[in-house]
Amino acid sequence: MRLPPAILANAEEVLREILRFAAPADTTLSRYFKDHPRLGGRERGAIAESVYNVLRNKNFYTDFSEAGGGATMRRLTLLGMADAVGLDSLGGLSEDEVAWVQRILEIDRKLMHKSSRSNMPKWLFEKLVEQYGEEETLALADSLNTPAPLDLRVNTLKANRDEVIAKLAEAPIRATPTPFAPQGLRVLQKPQLQNLPLFKDGHIEVQDEGSQLLSALVAAKRGEMVVDFCAGAGGKTLSLGAIMRNTGRLYAFDVSEKRLTKLKPRLARSGLSNVHPVVIAHERDAKIKRLAGKIDRVLVDAPCSGLGTLRRNPDVKWRQKPEAIAELQVKQAAILDGAARLVKGGGRLVYATCSVLEDENDFIAKQFLDTHPDFELVPMSKALAEQKIDLEMGDYLKLLPHKHQTDGFFAAVFERKQMAKKVKEDVDAVEAVDE
Numbered sequence: 001m002r003l004p005p006a007i008l009a010n011a012e013e014v015l016r017e018i019l020r021f022a023a024p025a026d027t028t029l030s031r032y033f034k035d036h037p038r039l040g041g042r043e044r045g046a047i048a049e050s051v052y053n054v055l056r057n058k059n060f061y062t063d064f065s066e067a068g069g070g071a072t073m074r075r076l077t078l079l080g081m082a083d084a085v086g087l088d089s090l091g092g093l094s095e096d097e098v099a100w101v102q103r104i105l106e107i108d109r110k111l112m113h114k115s116s117r118s119n120m121p122k123w124l125f126e127k128l129v130e131q132y133g134e135e136e137t138l139a140l141a142d143s144l145n146t147p148a149p150l151d152l153r154v155n156t157l158k159a160n161r162d163e164v165i166a167k168l169a170e171a172p173i174r175a176t177p178t179p180f181a182p183q184g185l186r187v188l189q190k191p192q193l194q195n196l197p198l199f200k201d202g203h204i205e206v207q208d209e210g211s212q213l214l215s216a217l218v219a220a221k222r223g224e225m226v227v228d229f230c231a232g233a234g235g236k237t238l239s240l241g242a243i244m245r246n247t248g249r250l251y252a253f254d255v256s257e258k259r260l261t262k263l264k265p266r267l268a269r270s271g272l273s274n275v276h277p278v279v280i281a282h283e284r285d286a287k288i289k290r291l292a293g294k295i296d297r298v299l300v301d302a303p304c305s306g307l308g309t310l311r312r313n314p315d316v317k318w319r320q321k322p323e324a325i326a327e328l329q330v331k332q333a334a335i336l337d338g339a340a341r342l343v344k345g346g347g348r349l350v351y352a353t354c355s356v357l358e359d360e361n362d363f364i365a366k367q368f369l370d371t372h373p374d375f376e377l378v379p380m381s382k383a384l385a386e387q388k389i390d391l392e393m394g395d396y397l398k399l400l401p402h403k404h405q406t407d408g409f410f411a412a413v414f415e416r417k418q419m420a421k422k423v424k425e426d427v428d429a430v431e432a433v434d435e
Contacts, residue, residue, distance in 0.1 A: 003046055003085065005092025006352055010039065012077040018315065025055060045295050048076060051082035055314035056145045057083070057307040059119045060112065064104050079104060095201025113245060119145050120301045123190040123322045124307070131358055143402035148311035149403070150187040151178060151406075153207040157271050157318070159198075161185065167198055178388055179213035185243075202269030207235045210308075210399045210406030214352045217397065217411055218385045222295035223330065228341045229253050230278070234263035236301060241272040245405045252277045253288070283338025295342040297350075300333045304353035304360050311401060325359050334366050340372060345418040349375065352411040356400065359411035365396065368414070378413040 014032045018025050029051065033044055054061055054076050065075035081090060082101045093101075109117050114134065118125045118141040128137040152175065154161045161183060168175045173191050178184030193199045193206065196402070216234045220226045220243050228237045231252035241250050252275055254260050259278045267275055280287055306316045307327060336351055343349050351368070353360050369377060380393040391397075391404075397411035 001089075002091040003089055007046060007089075008074070008077055008081060008090065010043070011050045011081055012032045012073055015051050015054060015077055015080070016042045016046060016073055018055070020210075021315065024313070025051060026313070039252070042062075046081060046085050046133060049079035050108075052080075052147070052314055053083045053091065054080035055120050055318065056147075056310075058318065060109060060393065061104075061118045063116055079159065082194070090261045106234045112353065114243075117141070119168040120317055124317060124320075127175065127359075129358065131356075139402045140400060143400070144310040144408070145314070146311060146401075147300060147393075147409075148208070148401075148407065149405075150190055151208045151212075152185040152187065153181070153203045153212050153236075153239055154183045154185065155203055155205060155270055156183055157246060158201065161204040164198060164203060168196075169204075171196065178209040178212075180256055180391055180406075181216070182389075183239075184209045184212050186405075200269070202271055205235065205238055205266065205270070207239065208407045210354075210404070210409040211235060212239055212398070213389065213391075213399070213406075214299065214409060214411055215243065215354075216385050216389060217350050217413055218296050218297045218299050219348060219383070220244050220388060223295060225251075225291075226297045227251045227291070227295050227342055229298055229300045230302060230335065230344075231263065232256075232259045232301070233278075234266055234275075235273060236261065236299060238266060238270050240299070241270065241275050246272050246273060246274050247276055250275045251291075253280050254278075255280055255282065268369045272333050274318070283335045288338060288342065288412065293344050295344060297348045298339050298342050299352070300336055300339045300365075301352045301354075302333065304328060304355040304358075305357060306354055307411075308354040308356050308399075311405055311407065328360060329364065331376065332360060333367060336364065336368050337363075337372075338377065340368075340414075340416075343375075343416045345416055347416050348378070349414040349416070351414070352397075352409065354407055354409055356408040356410075361398075361412075363398065363413035370414075372414075374417050376417060378415055380411070380413065383413045 018028050021097045029048055033039060061076050061079045065072045078097060078101055081422060082105060087101055115122060115125050118138060120141055154164050161177060165175050173187060175185040175187045178186050195255050198204050201347055218240060220240050222245050225248060228240060231237045231254045234252055237252045244250060263277055278287055305328060306313060311318055340349055351365060355361060378397060379395050380397045382383060384391050384393060399406045399409040401408060
């Protein structure tokens with residue numbers, strides 16, 4: 001059954017707005033669909049997929065859309081939608097348009113110029129080539145330009161992985177265990193989970209496997225005091241709470257009350273009662289100072305460029321600017337320094353980002369160690385072995401979609417050295433003066 005010709009016009013309209021990059025693509029799409037309630041589920045899906053296809057393949061599509069005759073925006077939309085739903089599903093096209101789309105989509109992209117094939121801004125492609133080399137960067141780019149599968153985390157307070165696999169199969173939804181995260185499941189299709197009893201009852205949560213591994217690296221134990229320092233909507237908070245078996249005290253800090261509000265319904269479904277959401281003004285908030293030196297484990301999933309999430313958020317690469325990375329570095333270092341004050345002697349601090357840039361990752365970790373002699377690095381190979389996670393890594397966790405089938409993630413694990421009593425008294429006196 002063909003889509004009505006008007007859907008192309010709808011897709012073109014919202015694409016034009018999204019390509020201004022004034023707001024995240026998903027936000028703009030949500031608002032557009034709210035303003036156009038007559039669009040059905042199939043039409044909305046086609047529009048969204050065509051938009052994301054254009055964002056993923058913008059360089060490639062634009063090269064041909066601008067070279068041919070006709071309106072560039074319509075041609076971009078045509079390519080995006082034909083790639084998403086198939087040319088046979090589109091109605092109202094001229095013979096010339098059909099022939100043109102067929103010709104473009106049959107091109108072997110591996111023969112294209114490398115920057116066009118990568119579908120990245122020039123600055124980002126060049127920066128990644130510096131890090132990984134050209135061949136590895138192209139493999140990474142190909143993977144980042146492929147839609148991500150759906151990863152789920154099983155809430156072990158309510159179910160186990162085998163039970164959930166069996167229940168999903170009844171839906172019928174086929175799910176397979178993730179290779180690294182012990183409670184992860186991967187679903188290759190994209191079902192509507194919201195109406196499933198498993199979801200409503202809190203047996204499953206949507207969470208990328210890489211994000212689940214970050215929670216595992218915190219190595220939280222029952223009865224401990226743990227802080228998720230940049231909790232956001234709380235995906236890692238919920239997984240930490242389950243790891244702690246709903247014991248101890250788990251603080252979810254964030255500067256955004258709106259983000260923490262999104263945690264509340266997820267928290268209610270999860271069955272957790274040890275989570276305490278706290279809105280903070282900044283990384284030096286008095287609420288943080290009161291907990292200085294008292295926390296066993298701290299996770300800092302720092303604000304970052306988000307360039308590891310391009311499989312899900314392809315607009316990020318076009319909205320992000322190179323000058324913003326330097327600004328983020330200052331913020332990342334300040335947040336990590338603030339979070340470090342919470343950690344007790346012998347306690348653990350995990351720094352993480354969803355970025356693939358060394359500027360936000362290795363650089364920040366090394367700078368932290370240089371300026372905080374009371375902390376030492378726990379090699380990632382050791383931290384993973386402790387959690388019985390079979391992954392080969394060196395000093396840091398570096399997850400890449402073309403190698404690990406996760407989003408791009410980085411993590412470094414630090415531990416605060418146990419201090420002699422006299423040294424601790426001196427440190428406490430200095431911090432009291434600072435306050």
